[in-house]
Amino acid sequence: MDSVNSPPSGQSADQGPSADRIFVGAIVLLAVALVWVVSGTLQDRVVNAGDTAPDFKIVGDDGRTYTRADFGGKVLVLNFWASWCAPCVSEAPSLQAFGEEMRRSGVVVLAVSIDTNEKRYKQFLDRFHVTFPTARDPEANLSSSYGTFQIPETYVIDRAGKVREKIISNQNWMDPVFVGRVKAML
Numbered sequence: 001m002d003s004v005n006s007p008p009s010g011q012s013a014d015q016g017p018s019a020d021r022i023f024v025g026a027i028v029l030l031a032v033a034l035v036w037v038v039s040g041t042l043q044d045r046v047v048n049a050g051d052t053a054p055d056f057k058i059v060g061d062d063g064r065t066y067t068r069a070d071f072g073g074k075v076l077v078l079n080f081w082a083s084w085c086a087p088c089v090s091e092a093p094s095l096q097a098f099g100e101e102m103r104r105s106g107v108v109v110l111a112v113s114i115d116t117n118e119k120r121y122k123q124f125l126d127r128f129h130v131t132f133p134t135a136r137d138p139e140a141n142l143s144s145s146y147g148t149f150q151i152p153e154t155y156v157i158d159r160a161g162k163v164r165e166k167i168i169s170n171q172n173w174m175d176p177v178f179v180g181r182v183k184a185m186l
Helices: 015-042 086-105 118-127 141-145 176-184
Strands: 057-059 065-067 075-081 107-113 134-136 153-157 163-168
Touching (some): 075 086, 086 107, 086 118, 086 176
Parallel strands (some): 075 107, 107 134
Antiparallel strands (some): 075 153, 153 163
16 A cells, blocks of 8 residues: 555545635635725725714814814814815805804804915915814825815715715805805704
């Protein structure tokens, strides 16, 4: 009897390949499961109208820490922008006017800049005499959590924390039709 080709004692010759197939199948199944789990975590989340607004925490220029929950009972206009963005510059005067006019009604504008240059950021705020809460997020962590990849981008979040409107690009914030839609959320 040839010892090289014979199975170990107590094992038949066909158990080896069957065990190998089970082992390979288990490995393949685990690899597929791993790929499925990892691919699910790599997908960027994009927040749209109708979604619940993601929670956030950011420190404003006034030193106060802002969270989404801080705006419960108010309409939050969460605006992502940068000083070097031409459409952001274009909409700044009307956004400032909107913030001033609507704050007494229970609407809060929170403007979050992705500027990396703090000096330019502050010059922008001074130039437009911004009076609503602002924060700088140079790593774009907060805008990324909303899936924002272009600016300006704004989320109008109702009192219940739902995104009612997502506005991509600049707009006239004092447009009576838009102001009416926001007032209807109050």
